[in-house]
Amino acid sequence: MHWTLVIPVKSLARAKSRLSDAAGDGLRPGLALAFAQDTVAAALICPAVRDVAVVTDDALAGRELAALGARIVTDEPSGGLNAALAHGAATVRSERPEIPVAA
Numbered sequence: 001m002h003w004t005l006v007i008p009v010k011s012l013a014r015a016k017s018r019l020s021d022a023a024g025d026g027l028r029p030g031l032a033l034a035f036a037q038d039t040v041a042a043a044l045i046c047p048a049v050r051d052v053a054v055v056t057d058d059a060l061a062g063r064e065l066a067a068l069g070a071r072i073v074t075d076e077p078s079g080g081l082n083a084a085l086a087h088g089a090a091t092v093r094s095e096r097p098e099i100p101v102a103a
Helices: 028-045 059-068 081-095
Strands: 003-008 049-056 071-074
Touching (some): 003 028, 028 049, 028 059, 049 059, 049 081, 059 071, 071 081
Parallel strands (some): 003 049, 049 071
């Protein structure tokens, strides 16, 4: 069985806000992007993963993660984590209803 993973990525400027005491506004966007890149790269080398769909509206994150091989799904609902996951899963299933989806 091969899976499609849905990974939501916030706008990098707003991401990792819980780290604001340790990493200021100048560091958090880069740190968030690095986390996302590591996550996508690890997922894509997993033999059980067919592809990765990243739900984001952040242009830089979209470009960088697409360069790794992720498919970018625009975060149309812009309604937070659960909405992004539901939208990503629905997008994947509309194109390939037979493939299992995980987040």
